Amino acid sequence: MNKKKINSNKNLFFLGFIFFLIFAVSSAEKTYSNSVDVTATVSSTTTPPVLYCGDNSCNNNETCSSCPRDCGACPTGGSGGSNSDNSPSVSTPPPVIITQATFKGRAYPSSDVKLVKDGVAVASTKSGPDANFEISVSGLSSGSYMFGLWAEDQKGNRSLTNTFNVSVTAGISTTVSGIFLPPTINLDKSEVKRGDILNIFGQTVPEAEVALFINSNEELVKRTTADDSGSWLYKFDTSEIEQGSHTTKARSAKNGNFSMNSQTISFKVGSKSVLEEVAKKPGTEKIDLNGDQRVNIVEFSIAAYWYKRTSPPASVDLNNDGKVNLVDFSIMAYYWTG
Amino acid sequence: MNNIKKTFISLSVLLAASICLAAEIKISGNSEIKIGSQSEININIDTQYQNINAVEGNIIFPDSVLKLKEIKTGLSIINFWVEQPKISSSGNIRFSGIIPGGYQGNGSNILSLIFEAKELGMASSVQRIIKIENLKILLNDGKGTLAEAKTNDFRFSISKNTTDIQNTDLENNLHKDIASPELFEPVLSKNQNIFAGKYFLVFTTQDKGSGIDHYEVKEGEEDFVVAETPYLIKDQNLKSRIFVKAIDKEGNEITVEYSPKKLWYLNYWLYIIIIIGIVGAVFITKKSHKK
Numbered sequence: 306m307n308k309k310k311i312n313s314n315k316n317l318f319f320l321g322f323i324f325f326l327i328f329a330v331s332s333a334e335k336t337y338s339n340s341v342d343v344t345a346t347v348s349s350t351t352t353p354p355v356l357y358c359g360d361n362s363c364n365n366n367e368t369c370s371s372c373p374r375d376c377g378a379c380p381t382g383g384s385g386g387s388n389s390d391n392s393p394s395v396s397t398p399p400p401v402i403i404t405q406a407t408f409k410g411r412a413y414p415s416s417d418v419k420l421v422k423d424g425v426a427v428a429s430t431k432s433g434p435d436a437n438f439e440i441s442v443s444g445l446s447s448g449s450y451m452f453g454l455w456a457e458d459q460k461g462n463r464s465l466t467n468t469f470n471v472s473v474t475a476g477i478s479t480t481v482s483g484i485f486l487p488p489t490i491n492l493d494k495s496e497v498k499r500g501d502i503l504n505i506f507g508q509t510v511p512e513a514e515v516a517l518f519i520n521s522n523e524e525l526v527k528r529t530t531a532d533d534s535g536s537w538l539y540k541f542d543t544s545e546i547e548q549g550s551h552t553t554k555a556r557s558a559k560n561g562n563f564s565m566n567s568q569t570i571s572f573k574v575g576s577k578s579v580l581e582e583v584a585k586k587p588g589t590e591k592i593d594l595n596g597d598q599r600v601n602i603v604e605f606s607i608a609a610y611w612y613k614r615t616s617p618p619a620s621v622d623l624n625n626d627g628k629v630n631l632v633d634f635s636i637m638a639y640y641w642t643g
Numbered sequence: 644m645n646n647i648k649k650t651f652i653s654l655s656v657l658l659a660a661s662i663c664l665a666a667e668i669k670i671s672g673n674s675e676i677k678i679g680s681q682s683e684i685n686i687n688i689d690t691q692y693q694n695i696n697a698v699e700g701n702i703i704f705p706d707s708v709l710k711l712k713e714i715k716t717g718l719s720i721i722n723f724w725v726e727q728p729k730i731s732s733s734g735n736i737r738f739s740g741i742i743p744g745g746y747q748g749n750g751s752n753i754l755s756l757i758f759e760a761k762e763l764g765m766a767s768s769v770q771r772i773i774k775i776e777n778l779k780i781l782l783n784d785g786k787g788t789l790a791e792a793k794t795n796d797f798r799f800s801i802s803k804n805t806t807d808i809q810n811t812d813l814e815n816n817l818h819k820d821i822a823s824p825e826l827f828e829p830v831l832s833k834n835q836n837i838f839a840g841k842y843f844l845v846f847t848t849q850d851k852g853s854g855i856d857h858y859e860v861k862e863g864e865e866d867f868v869v870a871e872t873p874y875l876i877k878d879q880n881l882k883s884r885i886f887v888k889a890i891d892k893e894g895n896e897i898t899v900e901y902s903p904k905k906l907w908y909l910n911y912w913l914y915i916i917i918i919i920g921i922v923g924a925v926f927i928t929k930k931s932h933k934k
Contacts, residue, residue, distance in 0.1 A: 421743070421744065423722045423849045424722040424723055424743040424847070425827075425847070444826075446822055446825065446851050447851060448717065448718065448851025448852070449718050449720070449751075449752070449851070450851075451720055451722055451742060451743075451744070451746070453743060453744035455744075465744075466743070466744030466745070467744070468742070468743075468744035468745055468746055470720055470746065470748060470751055568785060569784070569785060594834055594836060595832055595834050602723075602830060602845045602846075602847050602872070603830060603832045603834075603845050605723055605741075605845075606832075606843075606845040606872045606873035607834055607836055607837050607873065609725060609872070609873070610837050610838075610873055611836075611837075612725060612726075618835075618836045620836055621836050624786070624787060631697050631699050631725065631739060631741075631779060631781060631787070632697075632781065632787030633787070634697055634723075634725055634741045634787075635696050635697040635741065635781040635782075635783070635786075635787035636785060636786065636787050637741070638696040638697060638741040638742060638743045638744065638745065638783065639696060639745070639783055639784065639785040640785065641743035641744055643743065
């Protein structure tokens, strides 16, 4: 009886093993048939280098005395060996040279912060509960880079991109600190009946002061303070402004430091109130042509295809003027996420 | 009388403010170009405290006395060229590009031009101008608002060369770009707005030395062909390997491979799993038979 039980257990184990194999193979197949990924870098070639002192290579009859920059300093003293250039010298491992750029600043508590290098997203991190973040990118070559930083708040609203033109030198770590990302901003209504309350809200650094600029005949400036979680809300009495289309933007300040302005969002004061769609992210919905919540090289390429061509699709013609020109690309650059 | 005075002062202040806020494209370089030697002319921008994100224009130069040797974009703040800078007609270089996220600052490079002066004939020197026409600078405001823009005429003279040309060439060699363009990842996409919804590939990279010259694409066993992003993929079944090569203006290149869809039977891990499975199954079966 026991032997029978052991055998049936073995059979079950065997069957289970076979099922595991089938599952592994099928899931691997599924993964590969669905995935679209870059697999490998194949090659990187350069033209023959010009040889000179300072090209980081000890060649072209250079010696430690004629070119210490490339060949290293000539050994001094030592145990009996001559100091000629051909003598074996004590080699020390070269120092590890990391060329990188680091960015430190404040976004929103526990928010996703993205780093964009020359228009391409290259790194992301999560800010701490105090909204502080630090993010680095390495593997850079000498030259001038345009770095951009943006963050997404707890509700999925994204900030505008803060850009920095950073000159990077080989072997040197560059740090950009004191970054203060602009607050996020959103509305609870796209249209509001004059006299009703319009809720303007977003997220920023905890306990930061938020200044709201409301475009009207005369610009109104309202102030509120963010709570411990960085959330801020201003209940705006729309009887203060006339009927028609308006825009608003926000800016944060804390300890004497100011953020850039948030993106500008529009609303209408009319005779009825229309609630804003909950999931709507201000601004980007028309520019994100492939629906991946990103504005990047894909959107740029689609617009580039239609540049100066006749009858572009309405979704590519961002300002609805019947053509794709620099204005459309400028709108795209404003909402760029990388 | 007082009213006239007030109006005049207000207008003057407004005029001064508008002049101060005009973003400026500055053309600079050595104002004396020697025949036979090369001279670099820089096109830089001063945004005058405005946040801008798009620039375009036509650089006009006298091609009767100047030969354009190279257009350098490696140091440019323009990350995406809508129109890659190139000669559009005789003595006319067209450029158009954007800076994602915007830029505010002074002295950053848009592009640089390397010119070589031509022979003058009988004249010992001539005065000429390089200028920019149709200049447009757009604000980073989400609406593409046109910024006030101004530029300068760059006046230069061409004269007979009296210095040693070899020194100039040597100096140029020392600054020669020997680095490949940066590593990049092409992205596959498809969209109803383009190529009738067919698959296409987009790609971009940077070269901090001389700038990107062009891209080439190779599908499967075919040869590399010059290509632009977006690139319509020929094999819409996505079974061919695709190679994208970026080449800078000095001829340095980098190639990346893109496999749109990996065929599951080309995955070596699956064979290892199957072999382990078979060995395991045989082992268990044998052991159970023994008992």
